[in-house]
């Protein structure tokens with residue numbers, strides 16, 4: 001296990017404590033806590049030290065993400081968004097934008113990333129949001145859906161059409177024309193601060209457009225999503241670990257029919273399934289992180305594979321954990337109950353099960369003449 | 370000559386980069402393309418492949434393609450990508 005971010009892990013553990021259950025019930029994270037984590041660089045740990053970040057590798061940040069995911073998927077989802085924002089700035093921003101925005105993102109300012117639209121969910125090529133020239137600057141018009149963390153964000157990284165290509169524009173959440181409408185009661189990651197965002201004639205300086213824009217839309221969203229997939233995949237490893245810990249702890253001590261639950265073979269079999277899920281998901285995430293660290297073009301497909309495998313295992317493991325804890329895990333706020341709701345949504349975001357399978361099938365077919 | 374070998378033998382020639390790129394495209398998208406063919410306009414490049422292309426060029430030629438260099442115009446054709454690789458390698462070595 002990686003020790004590189006041990007101090008950061010301890011810092012998160014200390015700050016979070018036993019509060020995730022209450023955050024889940026209240027549907028809100030304390031924004032000061034997010035700012036504190038942000039100011040330590042923990043929410044986007046892969047930002048290089050030269051830009052004020054922790055300079056973590058993908059494996060170390062993955063283990064940190066799994067740790068946070070095991071505590072609270074809402075908090076982990078904020079980490080995913082901040083990480084995507086930082087990665088997008090690193091890839092697409094010019095020199096000045098990288099310096100300025102990465103300092104913001106490791107200095108306590110919070111970011112959310114807006115891809116999805118009412119007419120563009122799985123099919124992001126149907127995106128309609130427009131970033132148009134306006135005097136010396138740009139004007140942004142569009143509607144975005146289900147933006148994680150938008151409620152807490154200072155900055156919204158918005159993807160849209162730009163000329164005959166696309167661009168990512170960094171929009172201050174308090175700019176005139178930005179309307180953030182929180183989603184009242186999400187099924188899972190309840191404290192993730194999801195919101196629909198309307199952008200109506202939002203005027204911004206040209207320096208808000210990352211790298212001046214004009215990127216291929218597909219390159220822009222795949223680059224951003226690939227980081228998101230790595231982060232969600234590792235977050236799911238955390239969910240599975242929390243389920244395994246909760247289920248083994250419970251079934252070892254609670255007795256029914258004269259023996260510990262774990263002494264019944266039907267129960268023991270499910271504990272084995274949880275262990276398999278944890279190991280398989282960890283390994284596939286490690287594999288993807290190594291591809292990421294070595295800069296191999298295969299990292300794009302490995303990230304999809306890791307996300308798909310881990311999200312599926314997390315959803316099944318969470319159902320297993322609720323089954324094994326039964327009434328003890330059936331109360332909202334409980335680790336198993338949260339995992340059950342949170343993990344289901346992991347099968348939807350950053351490429352749903354179906355979209356991941358289509359991509360993987362394409363990949364399988366690509367090798368056939 | 371593979372792209373990796375091309376990167377070793379400085380200075381790299383436009384022809385070598387073009388040939389390596391055509392081979393990479395043929396292998397990955399199972400289509401032979403012309404050097405001036407619009408890859409994005411013709412739907413040949415999937416969203417996955419768009420990013421793989423960038424990472425491939427960075428790895429093969431030891432260059433960083435970031436910020437304003439990631440414009441559609443730099444990736445539209447094999448010729449455009451070749452020019453990008455030559456320019457960034459020259460900047461790195463110069």
Ligand SMILES: Cc1cc2nc3c(=O)[nH]c(=O)nc-3n(C[C@H](O)[C@H](O)[C@H](O)COP(=O)(O)OP(=O)(O)OC[C@H]3O[C@@H](n4cnc5c(N)ncnc54)[C@H](O)[C@@H]3O)c2cc1C
Pocket residue numbers: 081113114115116117120121122123144145146147148149188189194345348349350351352353354355358
């Ligand atoms: C918890 C959560 C957090 C989110 N955070 C963000 C965020 O931060 N930023 C953001 O921009 N968006 C965010 N989203 C939105 C998310 O990206 C979309 O929900 C997702 O892309 C799916 O789009 P959709 O909901 O419109 O479903 P649809 O695209 O309408 O899909 C509905 C169903 O049809 C299936 N389907 C669709 N197309 C195909 C196809 N071609 N073949 C087979 N099956 C298909 C899907 O897999 C799915 O099962 C979030 C969503 C959730 C639930």
